[in-house]
Amino acid sequence: MSDTPAGGMSGLVAALRHRQTELTERWMTLVFGDSEVEHADQLTYRQLADHLPSIFDEICSVLESPGAVDSARSLEADARLHGQWRLQQGYRIDELVRELDAFRQVLLSAIGEYASTHDDLSRIDEEHARLTTDEVLSFVTLTSIREAVSERDRKIDEYTGMLEHANHELTLRQKLISELYETRMQITRRVAHDLRNFLNVFSTALQLAARSPTRRDTALALANRQIGDMATLVDEMVEYSKVLNDDSILTVESVDLIALYDELMQSSRVAAEAKGLTLVGHLDAGLSAVVSNRLKVKQVALNLLSNAIKYTTSGEIALSISVAPGDRWRLRVADTGVGIGEADQERVFEEFERAAADDIPGAGLGLAIVKELSRALDGELRFQSSKGYGSVFEVTFPLVLEPKSSSTP
Structure with a gap:
């Protein structure tokens, strides 16, 4: 200027x-x-x-x-x-x-x-x-x-x-939708494959009964087994769909672990003994009650126990409920079953994944259900396994679970 x-x-x-x-x-x-x-x-x-x-x-x-x-x-x-x-x-x-x-x-x-x-x-x-x-x-x-x-x-x-940021979110959502679509296609293929196998064996049983009346009892037993396997498949899919679609508020209550432990042992003993397996259990004397959602904890335990029984042909199944560090408690299920090879351990909790032969009934949803329920209960899920030496699954839960929406990540 x-x-x-x-x-x-x-x-x-x-x-x-x-x-x-x-x-x-x-x-x-x-x-x-x-x-x-x-x-x-x-x-x-x-x-x-x-x-x-x-x-x-x-x-x-x-x-x-x-x-x-x-x-x-x-x-x-x-x-x-x-x-x-x-x-x-x-x-x-x-x-x-x-x-x-x-x-x-x-x-x-x-x-x-x-x-x-x-x-x-x-x-x-x-x-x-x-x-x-x-x-x-x-x-x-x-x-x-x-x-x-x-x-x-x-x-x-x-x-x-x-x-x-919006484009990144859109890309992630598109990827999620694509993965969801692929999962749904996988569901369709897997269920169609299993149902076709069940129906083929069921048809074979009927043909056997028609051609050879003397073998009718064998044919009926085979048919009944297929019906049972089909029911197991449908039940697993229904249970998993309920878990995924449960957007209700997660309620908590005082859970009597002694009563729950007795119930789990009684409900699993019949299935274990039917396969000639020994069911053993342990409950920490000082652990009597926690604050959580009883139904979901029971679902986690039953899925782990039924999965262990399903994949074990000899030996024992062990259920343990004990105190864990950091104001938490531990649910542990161990078996002497077929085990999971190292190559299969990365995908064991994914939908429709089974680290065993197709002759074992089921949709491969048991551990996926456990993962979703554990997440809802603020549980930390881990396992150890090796091929031919059985598996150990552990979930640690908080002694007092804070109420929250079950759909909250």
């Missing part, structure tokens, strides 16, 4: 301050009449004027004291605020430039009017006033534009980030 002394411009500055309202209205008339400043028509008087009085006052201060540091700082702050405000009001950059240029015209015209009626303002002072006003408004315009562009870029970056 020019460093020319203000000299006799005190009268000009006083006149400009006195005419501030009149000059502001003249500027507003120009802006409202400019068809290129479209957004001005959407603003109120106060919204349009906003920082103009402050900028006007700073210009007068600069005319009085050229090069004043405080005035320059205030002018920059006002110009930046003006650029931010206009961007928020929807202004384009060209509209911002045009309205500030209209302000320049009004001030330069006012300076000329004063000079033409006051001989005490010399030609040099008038040129200095015009040059200073022009420089100040160029500075205001440039600062306002820079601030508006910077704010616009910041918003673009913000929106871009939001779009990238």
Whole structure:
């Protein structure tokens, strides 16, 4: 900005301050009449004027004291605020430039009017006033534009980030949908395969009974076995669908572990003894009750026990309920069954995965059900197994489960 002394411009500055309202209205008339400043028509008087009085006052201060540091700082702050405000009001950059240029015209015209009626303002002072006003408004315009562009870029970056996040979420959802579709197709293929096998054997049994009446009892036994296996398949699918679709509020209660332990032992003993297996159990004497959801804990235990019995042909099944570190308790089921090979251990908890021969009935959903129920009960699930040496499954639960929605991740 020019460093020319203000000299006799005190009268000009006083006149400009006195005419501030009149000059502001003249500027507003120009802006409202400019068809290129479209957004001005959407603003109120106060919204349009906003920082103009402050900028006007700073210009007068600069005319009085050229090069004043405080005035320059205030002018920059006002110009930046003006650029931010206009961007928020929807202004384009060209509209911002045009309205500030209209302000320049009004001030330069006012300076000329004063000079033409006051001989005490010399030609040099008038040129200095015009040059200073022009420089100040160029500075205001440039600062306002820079601030508006910077704010616009910041918003673009913000929106871009939001779009990238939304796109990432959409990609994840699309992947989830694709995986869900593939899972459903896998369900269809698996169930169709198992049902076809059941029906083929059932048909063979009927044909055997028709061709050889003497072998009718054998045929009926074979048919009954297929019916039982089909019922097992359907029951597992129904149970898993209930687990996945259970969005009710997870209720908690005081669970009598002694009573639950006795119930689990009694309900599993018949199935174990039917296969010639020994069922053994252990319950910590000091562990009598916990706060949890009794039904879901029972489902976890029964699925682990039935899975152990299913995949064990000789030896024993062991159920243990004991205290665990960190205010938790442990449910443990061990067997001497076929075990799980290292190659199959990564997928053992996935839907429709079975680390055993197809001659063992079931849909491969037992451990998937255990995983979902354990998650709902804030349980930590782990297992150890090796091919031919049996398996050990453990779930540790909190002694006191905090109530929450069962659909909460």
